[in-house]
Amino acid sequence: MTEELASISLVGVYSATAVYTIAFIAFTLDLAKRTAERSATVANPYVSASASASVGGGTAVLERTGTTVDAPAGRSKWVRIAMSLTVLGWLLHIAATVLRGIAAERVPWANMFEFSLTATAIIVGVFLGVQFWQDLRYLGAYLLGFVVLALGIATVNFYVDVAPLVPALQSAWLVIHVFVAALATGFLALGAGLSVMQILQARREASGKGARFLGTLPDAHRLEMLAYRLIVVGFVFWTFTLIAGAIWAERAWGRYWGWDTKEVWTFIIWTLFAGYIHARATRGWRGTRSSWLAIIGFAAIVFNFTVVNLFFKGLHAYSGL
């Protein structure tokens, strides 16, 4: 029974990866097909709304702002196909993850394969959820590229058969700690994506040169602000991950903090993003410089999950490999 469910789950993972791959291609096509012409209509509404209202001066100019932002870019046929495929892939992905959990009779995040599976599902979930707040579909190619890569590596290199939880992992804190960490990763991944766009956009604004699709994106200032808001949410979740991890460590190992490699890296990441938040408030550090910090912070998360898990020695030896 367990094995059948696990293999159905694996088929689900393959299908989800395949669908995501097509979605990724569609997102990329969308970026490629966007033309700079649209940029005129997306001239920074954040600033222009204010200008028109106060300079216009005469009668009340009380337009609602904010909701129309970035809309023109969404008209592309490709982006709609890509989004539909992402949703489809996500449903398959969720189904595969849940099946894995049923097969194992526990939460599906007890080894690296399962954690990759669940974390990427949560990351895609955050990506889809965030669209209700802001249209960030232009990050689709970046995000799905990342997810396809992660899923591919996880299934090829990290796959392990279902095994019961070792006693050290039998804790409600495992559920909380890992779930929140994945949630944080989702937000910080998007924040890093926006920061990449910010750097490209700022370069384009300064030199007039750069990829064509950038013309359809919000301006550098707004990209930076969006990145900041996502990263701040991610940072709060990461703080929570850190604290939940410490509480769990206390329950399992009798000390809440022991500078274990995994703890060290969680701390490093936290400090890097605290640095990012400070940078955003430090004169001379706004813009591209703070964007780099956000990217470095996210790179540290990826590093923490891959290299630290596989090659560094520590108590958190949960890769199952």
Added chain:
Amino acid sequence: MASFRPSDHVDAERDADLDERRAAPNQPKLDFVGYLRFAWRQLTSMRTALLLLLLLAFAAVPGSLVPQRSADPNGVVQYERDNPQLFPILDALQVFDTYTSVWFSAIYLLLFVSLIGCVLPRTKHHWQALRSRPPKTPARFERLPASTTVDAGDTDAAKAIEEARSLLKGQRYRVEQYGDSVSAERGYLRETGNLVFHTALVGILIAVGIGGGFGYSGQKIVVEGRSFTNVLGNYDSFNPGRFFAETALDPYTLTLDDFSVAYEEENLDAYGQPIDFDASVTARTRDGGEQQSSIKVNEPLRIGGTDVFLLGNGYAPVITVRDGAGDVAFSQPVPFLPQDSQLTSVGVVKIPDGLDEQLGMRGFLYPTAIELESGALASSHPEDRAPTMTLEVYTGDLKLDDGQATSVYALDITDMVQIAGRNAPAETLVLTPGDTIELPDGLGSVSFDSLPRYISIDVHRDPSQLWVLLFALLMVAGLLTSLFVPRRRMWVKAVQTDAGVRLEYGGLARGEDPNLETAVQELAREHSQRLGLKVDR
């Protein structure tokens, strides 16, 4: 909003009250006090805080690359063996004690000095701001980041201002009227949260640094059926905090009644993997109270101000050695150290007295013994389904008398001769529970009586723990308010023009406030509605 920010904070330029301070470093005469003040201002600047934060992140890296003495002392020994050239250099740089090293400590101490230097004046200013009136209305709104105007025709200016006042009050602004204008401010909580956050960080540091010094931790192996009393001499190893006093130990007694392990039986991919450890203990406290409980991984026993954790387990075969006349020279459980997931374990027996010669034995234990094709033994399951123990026997000098501390798990055979084993005329002793085997040369006999389990427990006392948790929670609370409460000023002004009254609205945000623009527009809209003005949409 007189909030004292470091002068290189992005909002600082809007703080009129800071202009003076920023000019200060340029003053030509820099005497000693001037230099000190300058240095202090540098240390408490945003740029320094940022630099130190990034430095701290960077400095934490080496500790994850090489084993740390605190977490993995054996790893350090191994590292020295593997990298004999590199080791002394790294050791001199304190890389094996990264988190207590001089350089790491210097960075975080500087950071916290900077933090305190930053937070104290801000707290003072914030306290004052909380009790002062919202600032005067600026003359021109166009320079504000968000502003709009509405033509109100023949609306009464005083009534419009009164209406704006009540509207803003309803939105939980603090309001103040200046002539034909209202000045409003909200979001003091943002700064409060920020200060709570940073202060809680200091709290954590103090709790860890000082509170942690009063604690201790100790390790002990307890065999089934045996007891452990919480007094200093009973520990196998003990790590006291800096301010530890022996009186901190509460002498309770724990008896390990039973230790059971559940193994995975059905899933063949994980066959034999332990899925539950359960140590049943009887705890007796000093006042005579007696209580049955169980200790599991993730479920420590809280007793006598300490937490007792289940860290490891293994087998402790009861071995009895008799001399040639049949008198008992040695009889006790000997904890064997597990070597693999099937609990193949190794152990050492040392018998300095009671026999004609000093006797040492090195043993292997196979809980479920199977014979490999090579003839060697191995264990196929961690449970004691077919236990077998092998012993190699040595006689000679155990080197216990020269006062040097020796590990109970290591046998120094430099001055010993093997009398049974691979390199001896007599074969390795092979025993199953209940067996007795004669030693060569009429030395005596060895019996394998029974096979109880043992657990290794970790006893902790950390009085700082609750404080750390409390500050951590304060930190999160502060973080949430400081990041998500918008902090803004709003002004509404009624200006009399030839064409009637013109209402002006202006907003200014402190920190990140992406909704400022919308908020100003909304204010103008709602105000107009209240005044019964027709609004173009």
